Amino acid sequence: MPPQFADLGLPLVHAGKVRELYDLGDHLLMVATDNISAFDHVLSTPIPDKGVVLTQLSLWWFEQLGMTNHVVSTDVPDAVVGRAIVCEKLDMLPVECVARGYLTGSGWTEYQQNQEVCGVPLPAGLHDGSRLAQPIFTPATKAELGEHDENVDFETVAETVGEELAAELRDRTLQVYSDAEKIAHDRGIVLADTKFEFGTRADGTVVLADEVLTPDSSRFWDGAAWQEGRLESYDKQFVRNWLLHESGWDRAADAPPPPLPAEVIEATRERYLTAYERLTGSALVL
Structure with missing residues (x-):
């Protein structure tokens, strides 16, 4: 599956099942897509807003936990606001x-x-x-x-x-x-x-x-x-x-798994x- 945010104009470091990493020099831009994977397959049907949920919930947990983490900033390009962070290279x-x-x-x-x-x-x-x-x-x-x-x-x-x-x-x-x-x-x-x-x-x-x-x-x-x-x-x-x-x-x-029907997509999004x-x-x- 080709990267979904290649039009950001940044060097792609890695495209995983859900996340894409782009090179910012000293740091990385980590973008959460709406892809969903199951049983080691990336499904052909995304879950709308899923990437925003993953990013925002992770940020909330990082604040609750107080453990040293990789987040540097949430100042990201407009196209990926809410679903991306600037993070450390580790x-x-x-x-x-x-x-x-x-x-x-x-x-x-x-x-x-x-x-x-x-x-x-x-x-x-x-x-x-x-x-x-x-x-x-x-x-x-x-x-x-x-x-x-x-x-x-x-x-x-x-x-x-x-x-x-x-x-x-x-x-x-x-x-x-x-x-x-x-x-x-x-x-x-x-x-x-x-x-x-x-x-x-x-x-x-x-x-x-x-x-x-x-x-x-x-x-x-x-x-x-x-x-x-x-x-x-x-x-x-x-x-x-x-x-x-x-x-x-x-x-x-x-x-590969079949596409998810509309009712399963919506029920998953709601969950x-x-x-x-x-x-x-x-x-x-x-």
């Missing part, structure tokens, strides 16, 4: 830093096979949606576009980046998750799991980067529904469910906006 670490406070998704799948997730043993008798006794660090490799991320254990991360840095990534991931989980809980949202990316400055400082705690990188559930045993999501799980159960798409085949509004306490200005 040496990004090749690890998806995942924290889980609840058992679901690929963690639930792995648990059913061997009663552990990424090498972390868990007690018997858990079910999809169970709250864990304490959050766990369940990292994954960062795959190239079109390839599959792979869940790995802590030892694999240590072999990749070194024992000391791996421990710092684990501790920072669990600390940010713990802080964010409390904030979300107070707003009636269950933060089931989330993933972070970190980079390092030239002096070795570890910096929280990319997006944080958005409906793309996290699972948000309605707290009241979870108490009743239902998993009502405000994230892209809605799209995943449609693809798996209603679209007729064969995930195991080589064919993203609801996540923003419930967490921040205000409507998103579009």
